[in-house]
Amino acid sequence: MSDIARLAGVSTATVSRALNDSPLVTAETRARVKELARSLNYTINVGAKNLRLRRNKTVAVVVPYDSASRQSVSDPFFLSMLGSLADALTEHGYDMLLSRVDARQLDAAAQFIDTGRAMGVILIGQWRHHDQLNQMAARNLPIVIWGALLPQQLYCTIGCDNIAGGALATEHLIACGRRQIAFLGDTKLPEVHLRLEGYQRALARNNIRFNKRLCVSAPFLAEGARNAIRELQQRNIEFDAVFACSDLLAMTVVSTLQKAGRRVPEDVAVVGYDDIEMASHAHPPLTTVRQPIEAGGRALVAALLEFLEGGRPQPKTLATELIVRQSTPPVLSDNHDFTGARLAQ
Amino acid sequence: MSDIARLAGVSTATVSRALNDSPLVTAETRARVKELARSLNYTINVGAKNLRLRRNKTVAVVVPYDSASRQSVSDPFFLSMLGSLADALTEHGYDMLLSRVDARQLDAAAQFIDTGRAMGVILIGQWRHHDQLNQMAARNLPIVIWGALLPQQLYCTIGCDNIAGGALATEHLIACGRRQIAFLGDTKLPEVHLRLEGYQRALARNNIRFNKRLCVSAPFLAEGARNAIRELQQRNIEFDAVFACSDLLAMTVVSTLQKAGRRVPEDVAVVGYDDIEMASHAHPPLTTVRQPIEAGGRALVAALLEFLEGGRPQPKTLATELIVRQSTPPVLSDNHDFTGARLAQ
DNA sequence: CTGAAAGCGCTAACAA
DNA sequence: TTGTTAGCGCTTTCAG
Numbered sequence: 001m002s003d004i005a006r007l008a009g010v011s012t013a014t015v016s017r018a019l020n021d022s023p024l025v026t027a028e029t030r031a032r033v034k035e036l037a038r039s040l041n042y043t044i045n046v047g048a049k050n051l052r053l054r055r056n057k058t059v060a061v062v063v064p065y066d067s068a069s070r071q072s073v074s075d076p077f078f079l080s081m082l083g084s085l086a087d088a089l090t091e092h093g094y095d096m097l098l099s100r101v102d103a104r105q106l107d108a109a110a111q112f113i114d115t116g117r118a119m120g121v122i123l124i125g126q127w128r129h130h131d132q133l134n135q136m137a138a139r140n141l142p143i144v145i146w147g148a149l150l151p152q153q154l155y156c157t158i159g160c161d162n163i164a165g166g167a168l169a170t171e172h173l174i175a176c177g178r179r180q181i182a183f184l185g186d187t188k189l190p191e192v193h194l195r196l197e198g199y200q201r202a203l204a205r206n207n208i209r210f211n212k213r214l215c216v217s218a219p220f221l222a223e224g225a226r227n228a229i230r231e232l233q234q235r236n237i238e239f240d241a242v243f244a245c246s247d248l249l250a251m252t253v254v255s256t257l258q259k260a261g262r263r264v265p266e267d268v269a270v271v272g273y274d275d276i277e278m279a280s281h282a283h284p285p286l287t288t289v290r291q292p293i294e295a296g297g298r299a300l301v302a303a304l305l306e307f308l309e310g311g312r313p314q315p316k317t318l319a320t321e322l323i324v325r326q327s328t329p330p331v332l333s334d335n336h337d338f339t340g341a342r343l344a345q
Numbered sequence: 346m347s348d349i350a351r352l353a354g355v356s357t358a359t360v361s362r363a364l365n366d367s368p369l370v371t372a373e374t375r376a377r378v379k380e381l382a383r384s385l386n387y388t389i390n391v392g393a394k395n396l397r398l399r400r401n402k403t404v405a406v407v408v409p410y411d412s413a414s415r416q417s418v419s420d421p422f423f424l425s426m427l428g429s430l431a432d433a434l435t436e437h438g439y440d441m442l443l444s445r446v447d448a449r450q451l452d453a454a455a456q457f458i459d460t461g462r463a464m465g466v467i468l469i470g471q472w473r474h475h476d477q478l479n480q481m482a483a484r485n486l487p488i489v490i491w492g493a494l495l496p497q498q499l500y501c502t503i504g505c506d507n508i509a510g511g512a513l514a515t516e517h518l519i520a521c522g523r524r525q526i527a528f529l530g531d532t533k534l535p536e537v538h539l540r541l542e543g544y545q546r547a548l549a550r551n552n553i554r555f556n557k558r559l560c561v562s563a564p565f566l567a568e569g570a571r572n573a574i575r576e577l578q579q580r581n582i583e584f585d586a587v588f589a590c591s592d593l594l595a596m597t598v599v600s601t602l603q604k605a606g607r608r609v610p611e612d613v614a615v616v617g618y619d620d621i622e623m624a625s626h627a628h629p630p631l632t633t634v635r636q637p638i639e640a641g642g643r644a645l646v647a648a649l650l651e652f653l654e655g656g657r658p659q660p661k662t663l664a665t666e667l668i669v670r671q672s673t674p675p676v677l678s679d680n681h682d683f684t685g686a687r688l689a690q
Numbered sequence: 691c692t693g694a695a696a697g698c699g700c701t702a703a704c705a706a
Numbered sequence: 707t708t709g710t711t712a713g714c715g716c717t718t719t720c721a722g
Contacts, residue, residue, distance in 0.1 A: 001715065011693045016717055024691065041484075043459040047396050048715035051698050056392065061443075063431075076623075079424035086408075086445055095462065098406075098443040100431055114388040116699090117440065139386075251626045258628065278421075281596045283603065283628035346699065356709045361701055369707065393699035396714050461715090 008033050058095040060118035064103035076276040084297025107132040120304045142307040148190040149315050157315045158299045162191050165289045165320040166198025169243045169271040174206050175331040178241035183215045185245030192245050225252035247272035247279045269328040285325035353378050403440040405463035409448035409470050421621040429642025452477040465649045487652040493535040494660050502660045503644045507536050510634045510665040511543025514588045514616040519551050520676040523586035528560045530590030537590050570597035592617035592624045614673040629671035
């Protein structure tokens with residue numbers, strides 16, 4: 001910068017002002033300085049600027065990392081979310097620092113703020129560490145989380161209505177005439193737990209008894225799905241439908257079933273979750289519960305920015321939507337009352 | 346930091362040394378300082394440190410963004426690459442700044458280095474801007490690129506052997522007895538262009554005439570595949586196999602064909618490219634050319650680090666591998682000579 | 691409108 | 707072993 005100043009015959013202060021479009025500088029000087037800067041391929045050093053300004057247009061996006069399963073990175077859902085966040089942040093002139101932390105120590109995310117590397121943190125998924133997150137929130141750190149709304153939660157979450165999502169999927173399967181609906185998902189995760197609750201509520205509404213044996217804990221991984229289905233079959237538990245808590249899981253379920261000679265949707269109807277791009281290209285195309293990723297990313301960024309401006313963003317729950325494709329059979333009747341009656345007890 | 350210094354009864358220099366595990370400081374003092382820092386929840390300010398050290402453990406990962414198609418973000422291949430890069434960078438203690446730039450102005454990536462935001466840049470995909478990239482390389486900027494090795498290239502690329510990959514896929518289809526092999530991909534992209542060359546070489550080796558009408562330009566997008574297949578059918582161009590330049594494309598091709606009543610692989614054999622996780626869960630599981638993403642990410646990071654240490658990394662070409670699954674029929678014979686003869690002419 | 695000077699939080703000579 | 711001091715590249719009062 002001092003080079004530019006010398007060449008332009010002004011002080012560094014003026015160069016700084018010119019480059020930042022300060023109105024305190026003559027249009028003429030500004031033009032000269034800017035021209036000089038361009039010709040020298042000079043740009044303001046962001047690090048120094050940030051140090052001086054004591055702020056920093058960067059947010060850290062943290063993806064929890066399960067050291068055992070590595071789930072987080074392979075799931076297209078997370079990755080789409082990243083894309084959506086990158087867009088939203090860029091739109092607001094923020095840089096995005098991407099990082100992964102061990103899911104057992106989510107509070108490591110606070111480091112980004114403590115060290116001044118980022119102004120705030122967006123955490124994708126709350127995992128099982130409600131407590132750690134609450135502690136960070138108690139420190140009043142600017143952090144927002146993609147996840148479920150939990151009781152006694154001090155931090156700000158943005159997420160989909162998982163109860164409604166679970167219910168939506170289950171109601172649809174019931175409407176298709178299925179009664180023995182298996183539930184697949186890692187219920188230790190808050191979001192999945194709520195989907196299970198939605199599942200149970202839907203069953204109750206339709207007077208179907210909840211059968212615990214139909215609930216199989218499966219991590220998001222592909223092998224999880226295969227094992228789960230195998231477990232059901234080995235235990236001779238009959239099922240005519242599966243509600244899987246991610247599309248990846250659902251697609252593996254479908255192919256496992258097909259390999260075992262069961263037809264989808266004729267023998268077993270399958271509903272997934274997320275509506276990743278691949279879902280519509282699956283065979284058969286997957287009926288699934290869509291999570292609005294684009295809106296989610298935007299909402300996360302909006303909430304964080306509100307935080308950074310001194311506000312206190314409220315948790316927000318986005319609506320989910322059932323996308324009906326061919327992995328479930330046609331519903332038995334359009335008349336919902338009639339269907340409900342027919343299926344009741 | 347000065348707070349810590351005061352409380353510990355030492356100077357800031359000593360605090361700095363203690364926190365950086367300098368051997369110049371007593372173990373006792375170090376312990377005291379560190380303890381104090383922890384209790385105060387203090388961490389060194391990375392921005393200031395970087396400014397002083399005039400270095401900066403951050404690399405920018407830049408994903409070109411086609412303003413028209415938005416291809417880059419939705420393709421799982423790119424996203425897996427991101428995961429792999431995040432891992433490799435973290436391993437080396439680097440932060441990863443993720444950003445997207447308009448594919449028409451790849452040179453915007455240089456900004457990250459000019460402004461000191463990052464020490465180097467990893468660019469995912471060279472697109473059609475060989476020239477811009479060469480200009481950056483001429484400035485001797487630390488930047489490495491995932492892409493194809495092109496003639497007269499000044500910059501360092503890491504990528505797979507696309508000619509071999511294209512040939513691998515095509516040879517396999519020929520070995521399966523197919524002769525009318527459609528090629529789908531956006532040949533304006535260097536990588537795809539080389540795959541086409543591999544395809545042509547394989548045809549030539551087997552004395553099959555290259556039919557230009559079987560080559561359909563399709564962007565990586567899903568609609569691209571549908572349109573391409575429709576185009577072939579409308580023009581009454583017969584084909585008994587498709588080589589698609591991404592798995593996403595291939596999976597859409599499969600489902601489009603199935604909808605049109607053609608069986609895969611019986612009527613049409615299909616080979617994809619990338620071997621994304623989903624490929625093995627597709628129906629039928631996709632035969633595809635695997636790109637070693639994990640190794641690729643690692644190689645990109647290694648090359649960039651070499652650059653940063655003053656070296657001049659050489660371009661590197663990684664091997665591809667054919668993964669045979671069920672979207673192609675069994676090969677006609679294990680005896681390759683025989684097969685070749687049978688297919689010749 | 692412009693310049694001089696101070697200082698953001700840190701590290702590394704150099705001196706003690 | 708520790709402290710003093712200077713300065714990384716920038717912005718911004720405060721004077722002129």
